[in-house]
Amino acid sequence: MQTFIRTACEKHRLLLVMTIGATITLKILAMAPPLLLGKIVDSLNDADHTTLRTLLFFTAAFTLAGCIQSMTTPLQTLLLSKLVQRIVMDASIHWMARLMGKDFSQFGTWRIGQFIKSVERGITAHEQLLMFFVTTGFPLCLEFLIVAGAFWYMGGAWVFCALAGLGGCYLYATHRIIRWRRKHIDAVNDQEDELSATLVNTLRAGKSIKLERAERTALQPLNRAFERYANAAVTVAGSGGLLSAAKILFISLSTGGLNYPVSPQGQRVPGPWPAHRCNA
Structure with a gap:
């Protein structure tokens, strides 16, 4: 896993930054609609002290946040898939090059079905690990710091x-x-x-x-x-x-x-x- 992360930082730095940025943006946008919807509900409950302009502002902001989120989601999915597949492709090419460099005598002792299944499981596991790091692991560290600051601010x-x-x-x-x-x-x-x-x-x-x-x-x-x-x-x-x-x-x-x-x-x-x- 450390090798994959190092490869992403060295060979696919721009793609990694764009993917993490899109993921963080999506997580921030995911919090906006519930907060804005709460503001809309509070405004409707307190209709005597709420102007029409305020209600329209919250409604427009709620709609805009949903539109931005709907446009960012396909982009984040595309960037994440591209990043993961590029890293796995480079690793697979490296693995097969090392495999073909083995001694001739070892090729007669392999069980092809067992070997193919092991390679397939390894590639799937690495894809899931990379997706977890980009979509959950790194953003979770930022969320931890944000929540810590919020708790400290509220006493x-x-x-x-x-x-x-x-x-x-x-x-x-x-x-x-x-x-x-x-x-x-x-x-x-x-x-x-x-x-x-x-x-x-x-x-x-x-x-x-x-x-x-x-x-x-x-x-x-x-x-x-x-x-x-x-x-x-x-x-x-x-x-x-x-x-x-x-x-x-x-x-x-x-x-x-x-x-x-x-x-x-x-x-x-x-x-x-x-x-x-x-x-x-």
């Missing part, structure tokens, strides 16, 4: 620190779960490669199998490969449920922490108390 620094600590615990727990289920993922990948290799070998020998009328015997290794892959996939799905459980727990705890209102002076005011007791 809720202690709330932000508590949520940040809880988020750190969530990341650590998620990391440990991923490390623990790594063996399950490796097992299902191995079974997938084995299944592909067995399937290719079985189909390649199809004429001989039909001539000898050995369909039932020839399909037994393939059926066992299907069964092993299914069992490994079930294990991966079961262990993946722990990631969902950790995410739900984090959202519940963080949402519960935000239910405590924060005064402008940064002091916690318990929500259920009546207003006259809080003032007292």
